[in-house]
Amino acid sequence: MASTDRFDAIVIGSGVSGGWAAKELTEKGLRVLMLDRGHMVEHGEDYTYDGKPAYEVPARNIMPDGLRESDYFIAQHGYVTPSNQAFYNNDRLNPYDYGEGSKFYWIRPSAVGGKSLIWGRWCFRWSPADFEANKREGIGGDWPIRYEDLAPWYSYVEKYIGVSGSRENLDYLPDSEFQPPMPMNIAEKWMKQRLEAEFPGRKMINARLSNMTEDKPEQNRTKCQFRNQCSNGCSFGAYFSTQAVTLPAARATGRLTLRSDAVVTNLEYDPATRKVTGVRFVDAKTGQAEVVSARVVFLNASTLGSVQILMNSRPQGSQRSHFDTSGTLGRYVMDHIFRVGVKGEIPGMEEFIEYGRRPGAIYVPRFRNIGKDEDLGFRRGYGYQGAAYREPAKPVGFGASMKEGMRRYGGWKFQMGAFGECLPYEDNHVALNPNKTDRFGIPLMQFNVTFRDNELRMMADAREQGEKMLRAAGLKNVQSSVKEHVPGDAIHEMGGARMGADPHASVLNKWNQAHDASNLFVTDGAQMASISCVNPSLTFMALTARAVDHAVEAMKAGTI
Amino acid sequence: MDRRDALAGMVAMFGAQIFAPLARAAGVTPGAGMPVIDQGAPSVQVFTPDQRALMSALSERVMPTTDTPGAIAAGVPAYIEKLLADWAVAEDREPILSGLAEIDARSRQDYGLPAVQAKPDQQDALLTLTMNDALPGGAEFFKAFRQMVIVGYYTSEIGITQEREYLPVPSEYNGAFPYSQVNKVYSA
Numbered sequence: 001m002a003s004t005d006r007f008d009a010i011v012i013g014s015g016v017s018g019g020w021a022a023k024e025l026t027e028k029g030l031r032v033l034m035l036d037r038g039h040m041v042e043h044g045e046d047y048t049y050d051g052k053p054a055y056e057v058p059a060r061n062i063m064p065d066g067l068r069e070s071d072y073f074i075a076q077h078g079y080v081t082p083s084n085q086a087f088y089n090n091d092r093l094n095p096y097d098y099g100e101g102s103k104f105y106w107i108r109p110s111a112v113g114g115k116s117l118i119w120g121r122w123c124f125r126w127s128p129a130d131f132e133a134n135k136r137e138g139i140g141g142d143w144p145i146r147y148e149d150l151a152p153w154y155s156y157v158e159k160y161i162g163v164s165g166s167r168e169n170l171d172y173l174p175d176s177e178f179q180p181p182m183p184m185n186i187a188e189k190w191m192k193q194r195l196e197a198e199f200p201g202r203k204m205i206n207a208r209l210s211n212m213t214e215d216k217p218e219q220n221r222t223k224c225q226f227r228n229q230c231s232n233g234c235s236f237g238a239y240f241s242t243q244a245v246t247l248p249a250a251r252a253t254g255r256l257t258l259r260s261d262a263v264v265t266n267l268e269y270d271p272a273t274r275k276v277t278g279v280r281f282v283d284a285k286t287g288q289a290e291v292v293s294a295r296v297v298f299l300n301a302s303t304l305g306s307v308q309i310l311m312n313s314r315p316q317g318s319q320r321s322h323f324d325t326s327g328t329l330g331r332y333v334m335d336h337i338f339r340v341g342v343k344g345e346i347p348g349m350e351e352f353i354e355y356g357r358r359p360g361a362i363y364v365p366r367f368r369n370i371g372k373d374e375d376l377g378f379r380r381g382y383g384y385q386g387a388a389y390r391e392p393a394k395p396v397g398f399g400a401s402m403k404e405g406m407r408r409y410g411g412w413k414f415q416m417g418a419f420g421e422c423l424p425y426e427d428n429h430v431a432l433n434p435n436k437t438d439r440f441g442i443p444l445m446q447f448n449v450t451f452r453d454n455e456l457r458m459m460a461d462a463r464e465q466g467e468k469m470l471r472a473a474g475l476k477n478v479q480s481s482v483k484e485h486v487p488g489d490a491i492h493e494m495g496g497a498r499m500g501a502d503p504h505a506s507v508l509n510k511w512n513q514a515h516d517a518s519n520l521f522v523t524d525g526a527q528m529a530s531i532s533c534v535n536p537s538l539t540f541m542a543l544t545a546r547a548v549d550h551a552v553e554a555m556k557a558g559t560i
Numbered sequence: 561m562d563r564r565d566a567l568a569g570m571v572a573m574f575g576a577q578i579f580a581p582l583a584r585a586a587g588v589t590p591g592a593g594m595p596v597i598d599q600g601a602p603s604v605q606v607f608t609p610d611q612r613a614l615m616s617a618l619s620e621r622v623m624p625t626t627d628t629p630g631a632i633a634a635g636v637p638a639y640i641e642k643l644l645a646d647w648a649v650a651e652d653r654e655p656i657l658s659g660l661a662e663i664d665a666r667s668r669q670d671y672g673l674p675a676v677q678a679k680p681d682q683q684d685a686l687l688t689l690t691m692n693d694a695l696p697g698g699a700e701f702f703k704a705f706r707q708m709v710i711v712g713y714y715t716s717e718i719g720i721t722q723e724r725e726y727l728p729v730p731s732e733y734n735g736a737f738p739y740s741q742v743n744k745v746y747s748a
Contacts, residue, residue, distance in 0.1 A: 051728060053717070053720050053721075053726065053728070053747070053748070055715055055717045055720065058596075059599075059643075060639070061715070062715075064597060064647035064648070065647070065649045066647075067595060071595055082597055090595070183733060183735050184735060185735025185736065186735055189735075225729050225731045226730040226731060227729055227730065227748065228748070229748065351739050351740070352737060353737050353738075354733070354734070355732070355737035356731070356733035357730060357733075357748065358733055392745045397691070398622040398687060398691070398706060399622065399684060400624050400626050402623075403623055403626060407744065407745060408745075409742070
């Protein structure tokens with residue numbers, strides 16, 4: 001960084017929310033420095049294995065066992081393969097505390113673009129009830145905002161990124177500004193009709209995805225080509241990523257400076273003015289530390305990355321963060337329940353098959369505890385994501401007959417998995433290990449997060465209801481599974497710096513502004529006071545755009 | 561087909577639908593400090609020449625040449641040796657090596673010949689013995705060996721582009737496509 005560089009804003013992290021912060025801030029006229037701990041990945045040219053068949057990918061795109069065990073033992077739970085290895089954190093080089101009682105899969109990216117390159121791309125709005133649940137049930141802290149506060153910002157980001165989906169007019173799953181949905185296949189349509197007839201009030205709807213079904217030539221993006229190779233990086237720019245969407249927009253302003261390989265260690269703070277005065281980072285390539293400053297700082301280092309930076313920002317000799325007056329920093333950490341699956345065989349329709357590979361298929365929205373507590377033994381609810389599909393037959397034996405047998409497709413199958421809401425618990429918390437630091441001198445994160453009775457009962461119900469629905473719809477050979485769910489496994493970790501009206505009970509105010517620092521905004525998953533059961537990224541985008549709007553207005557008004 | 565060709569092919573197929581990002585897409589820039597998956601020659605010699613010849617012959621019996629090429633043409637034996645040398649853990653070699661030894665011993669006993677010189681139907685009979693676990697360690701050998709052959713074959717260029725129909729860019733989705741129009745299983 002040249003000493004003459006001056007920035008109005010610093011954005012820490014370049015993932016889903018950081019990219020949006022950079023886009024909005026630069027478009028509103030600010031000179032922005034965006035830092036990311038990972039290496040640079042340019043759109044298209046650094047998608048090394050995009051469009052390549054397995055024989056052109058190292059190890060036929062199957063992660064070698066030794067490498068997985070030495071370097072990607074956590075990332076393996078996040079679908080790392082040789083073709084997308086460069087987007088993932090190296091668990092050997094960048095560890096956290098895996099000690100006893102710390103069982104948590106902290107699945108991280110480590111490249112510019114963050115999780116926007118590796119995410120599942122499902123996009124849902126929260127419902128009004130999601131924002132009200134904590135207050136209604138007296139659990140956790142009340143959200144200081146409601147659906148109406150966010151609705152226009154949902155529209156704003158949806159129109160820009162392109163979300164495919166079907167209009168359903170459901171109170172508990174508001175529609176987005178949709179492009180046409182990815183179509184259901186014939187077996188899914190058959191199932192939808194039967195399931196909805198057998199279970200009035202339950203729905204099976206089209207997936208809601210950031211994979212576009214219409215081009216956005218003004219953004220240089222092409223609609224989904226039905227390759228289903230999203231995780232290699234998509235040179236078509238068919239799904240939302242920082243690289244395809246927000247980074248080009250921010251660069252187009254001429255006001256963005258992007259620095260990769262910049263590992264932020266802590267924020268410097270002036271207790272007198274109650275402001276962040278500097279962002280300290282270490283250049284991962286040279287080991288040199290630098291401090292940069294700007295009038296406003298957006299912290300978007302991912303849920304727990306941001307919490308780690310906040311926790312490591314503290315007065316000399318103190319264990320308490322500058323930003324933890326409330327004592328809630330690092331608490332109320334959540335993740336979706338995830339490890340429930342149901343599957344079965346759909347009879348008939350074998351004269352039809354799919355052509356093309358969709359990146360997502362169907363969704364069964366939440367149907368439990370809607371509008372009222374149903375006295376099911378658990379609060380809140382879950383939804384399922386799934387698909388009907390046909391696979392090549394799997395004959396036994398060997399030789400010419402086996403080879404011939406593999407040339408046919410088997411019948412239709414269906415499977416779906418649940419994502420459920422985890423409640424906010426004060427003692428589900430993270431902390432810094434006082435005795436262990438990483439290669440940049442940052443204390444390692446320690447986890448103390450477990451699922452409780454509510455989550456386990458919900459998983460059992462999701463399994464039971466999933467089986468019931470598949471059987472009632474007429475599927476054969478219905479099976480289900482519940483695997484041990486280690487928190488973090490859903491890669492929907494949220495909370496730790498929750499939003500709230502009370503500065504004594506929350507870290508951020510309703511504008512994502514730290515109660516303890518007027519020029520610090522945290523707009524990634526750390527802000528969440530509860531987590532709904534739907535995928536979170538779209539909500540992070542909307543909250544980020546809203547927070548930037550407020551921050552820039554406040555800067556103009558001179559209050560920041 | 562290298563990446564540039566593949567993308568040029570896509571552009572040709574899609575014409576005006578493709579925008580500038582694709583034109584830029586080329587080259588390889590692995591991330592700094594990332595461990596690289598070794599793709600060179602096997603770093604250790606897993607098989608003796610005799611074992612290699614037998615492994616190769618048996619891979620062809622699992623996935624034989626029919627109206628499309630078989631395992632040997634598809635480079636499956638080289639894949640298996642590289643896999644066992646560098647991509648799998650060292651313990652995975654043992655069931656394969658001991659299985660090959662058992663097969664060879666049984667061949668000498670039943671046919672008076674090293675297994676590599678046995679006729680194809682005799683090799684099939686020996687493989688069947690392992691499949692039915694009628695040789696020591698047979699089932700373990702068969703399961704692992706069959707799996708390596710199948711993975712190696714269907715991830716090879718021949719497997720992807722000849723045995724199956726390579727469909728890198730479907731460009732559209734049809735959820736009720738007539739199965740009668742499917743000539744081969746699709747590969748990506």
